Amino acid sequence: MESVLGRYRNLIILVGVLFAQVLGLAVQVKRTSENESSRLIRIWTVATVTPLEKGLVWIQSSTYGVWHNYLYLRGVRQENRDLKAEIERLRLEQVRLSQDAEQARRLQALLSFKEQYVAQTMAAQVIGSSGSEQSRSIYIDKGSRDGIKPDMAVITADGVVGKVLRVFHSTSLVLLIDDQSSGVGAILEKSRIQGVLRGTPSGEVILEKVMADNEVQPGETVLTSGGDSIFPKGMRVGTVTRVTQGAELFLNIKVKPTANLGQIEEVLVITRKEEREPSLAETGPVRAVDILAQRLPSVPDKPPTPETNKTDAGKPAQTAASTPPAVAAAPAEKQASDKPARSGSDPAVKPLDANSGTVKPATTQKAAPATIKVSDKNPKPATNQSKPQPVPPQDTPQ
Amino acid sequence: MPITYTSGEQVEVYRFNLPITIGVPLVALFLQAFVPRHFHFFTIFDLPLLVTIFFAMARRNPVSGLLTGGIIGVLQDSLTSLPIGVYGIAKTVVGFGASSLGVKLDVENAGARLLVTIGFYVVHEIVYFMVARGMVGLTLQWSWPHELWSALANALLGVLLFAVLDRFKKRT
Numbered sequence: 001m002e003s004v005l006g007r008y009r010n011l012i013i014l015v016g017v018l019f020a021q022v023l024g025l026a027v028q029v030k031r032t033s034e035n036e037s038s039r040l041i042r043i044w045t046v047a048t049v050t051p052l053e054k055g056l057v058w059i060q061s062s063t064y065g066v067w068h069n070y071l072y073l074r075g076v077r078q079e080n081r082d083l084k085a086e087i088e089r090l091r092l093e094q095v096r097l098s099q100d101a102e103q104a105r106r107l108q109a110l111l112s113f114k115e116q117y118v119a120q121t122m123a124a125q126v127i128g129s130s131g132s133e134q135s136r137s138i139y140i141d142k143g144s145r146d147g148i149k150p151d152m153a154v155i156t157a158d159g160v161v162g163k164v165l166r167v168f169h170s171t172s173l174v175l176l177i178d179d180q181s182s183g184v185g186a187i188l189e190k191s192r193i194q195g196v197l198r199g200t201p202s203g204e205v206i207l208e209k210v211m212a213d214n215e216v217q218p219g220e221t222v223l224t225s226g227g228d229s230i231f232p233k234g235m236r237v238g239t240v241t242r243v244t245q246g247a248e249l250f251l252n253i254k255v256k257p258t259a260n261l262g263q264i265e266e267v268l269v270i271t272r273k274e275e276r277e278p279s280l281a282e283t284g285p286v287r288a289v290d291i292l293a294q295r296l297p298s299v300p301d302k303p304p305t306p307e308t309n310k311t312d313a314g315k316p317a318q319t320a321a322s323t324p325p326a327v328a329a330a331p332a333e334k335q336a337s338d339k340p341a342r343s344g345s346d347p348a349v350k351p352l353d354a355n356s357g358t359v360k361p362a363t364t365q366k367a368a369p370a371t372i373k374v375s376d377k378n379p380k381p382a383t384n385q386s387k388p389q390p391v392p393p394q395d396t397p398q
Numbered sequence: 399m400p401i402t403y404t405s406g407e408q409v410e411v412y413r414f415n416l417p418i419t420i421g422v423p424l425v426a427l428f429l430q431a432f433v434p435r436h437f438h439f440f441t442i443f444d445l446p447l448l449v450t451i452f453f454a455m456a457r458r459n460p461v462s463g464l465l466t467g468g469i470i471g472v473l474q475d476s477l478t479s480l481p482i483g484v485y486g487i488a489k490t491v492v493g494f495g496a497s498s499l500g501v502k503l504d505v506e507n508a509g510a511r512l513l514v515t516i517g518f519y520v521v522h523e524i525v526y527f528m529v530a531r532g533m534v535g536l537t538l539q540w541s542w543p544h545e546l547w548s549a550l551a552n553a554l555l556g557v558l559l560f561a562v563l564d565r566f567k568k569r570t
Contacts, residue, residue, distance in 0.1 A: 132485075
């Protein structure tokens with residue numbers, strides 16, 4: 001017996017070690033939450049490896065900062081000019097978008113519509129990765145001491161990156177959206193078709209659960225749907241690059257993430273989300289007649305004459321005959337002065353609608369009952385049907 | 399220049415300092431986690447595997463080899479989002495195999511090291527594939543061209559790495 005044990009000693013030890021690891025693996029797979037023993041191993045390893053990574057990243061960023069902030073300033077003046085022009089363009093666009101947002105808030109308040117807001121974010125630096133093709137994840141330099149918790153959304157300015165999977169004292173592991181175990185509730189921007197965004201073993205990102213009878217075009221933007229309760233609704237995720245017929249009546253939609261997942265330097269962790277409904281107080285007083293004035297079809301302008309041009313220049317848009325002029329004048333005048341883009345008859349604002357190429361629902365819908373339930377027919381009036389388009393400076397009312 | 403033998407009685411067994419024994423696997427783990435952040439193609443390399451093969455072949459002790467492989471694999475697992483044990487099992491098998499082979503064959507020259515590393519890389523991938531699919535439920539795709547190119551790339555890097563690590567060997 002002893003000779004047999006001695007002869008096969010190595011093999012017995014090998015089987016024993018493998019058996020122990022298989023057993024441990026089976027326990028981890030079965031349990032939904034990680035057990036304490038395996039968590040300790042992770043903590044020790046991460047605590048050993050990540051300080052080195054942090055140190056190297058710090059040296060690297062410091063060197064880069066000195067070089068680019070103090071030494072290599074070629075082209076900075078031109079870039080500065082370009083950025084100023086970009087700011088001007090964005091300011092003009094902001095004016096128009098704020099009008100849309102204001103109207104959307106008013107309608108949401110009337111519908112008691114709850115919306116998620118990104119209330120607080122925390123910037124974090126990427127310090128490392130898992131180093132494995134089968135586990136697409138990165139380490140960031142913020143952990144539990146900074147208030148990071150599992151399942152927090154991680155984004156960049158370009159789009160969604162992933163979610164926090166494990167949190168350690170000063171670091172966190174972020175599961176990227178191209179990992180095969182990740183899943184993001186997604187919606188196509190134009191067609192409003194919902195699906196689930198998943199990673200594949202080869203590192204590609206696909207949109208699943210879209211029926212084959214839906215029409216999806218390459219180039220369409222994919223946004224978060226908010227259905228996963230992790231990512232706030234409406235964040236950019238990627239762009240559809242290829243659509244083919246998949247198995248079992250579903251489409252096979254390949255998506256290119258907008259965030260460059262392979263070269264991420266810094267990310268934002270959404271540490272707090274708020275779900276609230278806009279109040280009428282913050283949008284200003286709105287009366288039923290205001291809503292009706294916006295929704296009723298406008299009367300075409302009379303042919304301009306020298307006299308009327310002078311007198312009507314500052315007048316509001318004409319509304320339906322059923323609206324008493326004395327009542328409609330005040331809000332519509334406010335609208336004409338504050339919200340030029342919404343007034344259908346103001347010549348100064350016509351280019352905006354013409355520029356977008358669409359007719360806004362607020363001005364095309366028929367007259368609704370006097371009750372505010374007019375919005376029930378069109379729960380998403382401005383944001384869904386008319387996508388905000390950049391406004392060229394020359395077309396914008398001054 | 400290390401003296402090598404192919405006889406079981408005359409085989410040269412090496413040992414390493416404690417700092418090297420601990421430090422080299424940790425540096426390999428660190429580089430494996432850090433470098434792909436800047437150079438994504440680096441994920442095809444498996445530095446912890448190369449270190450496992452090197453220590454196993456140098457010590458020529460199956461128990462030592464499988465324990466070295468098991469520990470390095472578990473540490474590598476703990477950096478990923480996957481359950482602990484997938485790399486651990488694969489590297490345990492490789493550590494045992496490399497040390498057992500090291501007892502019987504001359505694995506000190508570059509050509510032998512190249513072939514041995516290619517072979518053990520494929521073994522590692524097969525075991526990993528089976529465990530990851532069979533136990534963890536990962537959807538992996540096996541591609542022989544990809545695996546063979548990765549094996550060759552790892553073997554070439556291994557030959558260079560082993561030459562560097564040979565400097566830390568000490569005869570028993």
